[in-house]
Amino acid sequence: MAACAKTLSIEEPTLTEEWTVVLSRGRKHRRYFLKTETPKQQQPQPWVPVDVEINPKRELKLMQRMQNSIKRVESSQFYHSFLDQIQMLDGFPRVLGSELMMQVVIYGIGNIEGSESSRLQLSLAILMKRRFSWIGNMEVFDPVLSATECRVLEALGCTVLMVNEHGRRQALKPTLFFMPHCEAELYNNLLQANRDAKLLNNVVLFGNSFRAYEQIVVDFKPPNIVNSSQHIMAVQRFTNEFKIYKSLKDNFEAFNEQSWHFFNPEDDTVLYRIDK
Numbered sequence: 692m693a694a695c696a697k698t699l700s701i702e703e704p705t706l707t708e709e710w711t712v713v714l715s716r717g718r719k720h721r722r723y724f725l726k727t728e729t730p731k732q733q734q735p736q737p738w739v740p741v742d743v744e745i746n747p748k749r750e751l752k753l754m755q756r757m758q759n760s761i762k763r764v765e766s767s768q769f770y771h772s773f774l775d776q777i778q779m780l781d782g783f784p785r786v787l788g789s790e791l792m793m794q795v796v797i798y799g800i801g802n803i804e805g806s807e808s809s810r811l812q813l814s815l816a817i818l819m820k821r822r823f824s825w826i827g828n829m830e831v832f833d834p835v836l837s838a839t840e841c842r843v844l845e846a847l848g849c850t851v852l853m854v855n856e857h858g859r860r861q862a863l864k865p866t867l868f869f870m871p872h873c874e875a876e877l878y879n880n881l882l883q884a885n886r887d888a889k890l891l892n893n894v895v896l897f898g899n900s901f902r903a904y905e906q907i908v909v910d911f912k913p914p915n916i917v918n919s920s921q922h923i924m925a926v927q928r929f930t931n932e933f934k935i936y937k938s939l940k941d942n943f944e945a946f947n948e949q950s951w952h953f954f955n956p957e958d959d960t961v962l963y964r965i966d967k
């Protein structure tokens with residue numbers, strides 16, 4: 692499908708880093724060292740929509756489409772299996788710990804005005820918030836959002852970020868990153884920003900299957916994916932991945948190949964970064 696195909700076509704990775712694996716003296720565990728050759732890390736940038744039109748008719752039409760999409764997801768077999776799966780996964784209470792709320796950061800939702808997949812994905816996030824009292828504030832960012840889309844997102848209870856974080860939000864508290872069909876680079880940036888065990892323990896990630904990336908890297912070694920998935924590969928050993936159930940009845944391409952990812956870094960595991 693189009694979004695997945697896009698995921699496999701990153702041409703310009705921003706990081707050119709190299710992982711080496713070494714065994715610490717006197718320890719059973721392997722430790723992962725990241726060598727950075729050219730630290731070209733993007734900084735957060737203020738952002739405003741390119742399309743700034745404010746048009747009440749356009750907003751109303753989009754709101755109606757969102758309401759239809761929410762109804763469609765809510766009445767699907769897929770959604771009910773999705774809720775059952777969340778209730779069965781012990782990763783959610785583990786990440787929450789003693790906290791009452793898990794904030795949500797939605798990156799890469801796409802154009803909700805122009806894409807049915809984006810509307811369905813956003814509907815799923817909104818329904819999760821309505822269903823679970825422990826789901827907190829939902830922040831949304833995608834550089835392609837228009838002013839109309841931002842207004843509708845706010846009306847639906849989301850907060851639109853006015854800064855491009857390049858996916859580098861640090862999870863200082865329990866955070867669900869909802870990132871359906873994003874580019875490998877965005878997951879990679881997120882993992883790089885959270886490569887400390889304390890931060891990684893606060894992360895729940897919904898998005899493209901990391902196992903699938905690993906398979907692609909091992910089997911085909913496409914340079915664009917290899918270069919933009921080093922952190923994805925490095926965290927594989929502490930990642931618990933659960934594919935979401937797909938119902939044969941509902942043909943939601945919007946949720947193809949999506950998984951829940953939880954991370955269990957061992958207490959003494961540190962991902963070292965060696966800058967040249």
Ligand SMILES: C[S@@+](CC[C@H](N)C(=O)[O-])C[C@H]1O[C@@H](n2cnc3c(N)ncnc32)[C@H](O)[C@@H]1O
Pocket residue numbers: 694695697698798799800801802806808809812832833834835855856857858870871872873874877945
């Ligand atoms: C492959 S598309 C997926 C869109 C949608 N989720 C879907 O499945 O159709 C990836 C999205 O990531 C967005 N994106 C790119 N850089 C981003 C960033 N720094 N922060 C958030 N989103 C970003 C792109 O604009 C694009 O909409």
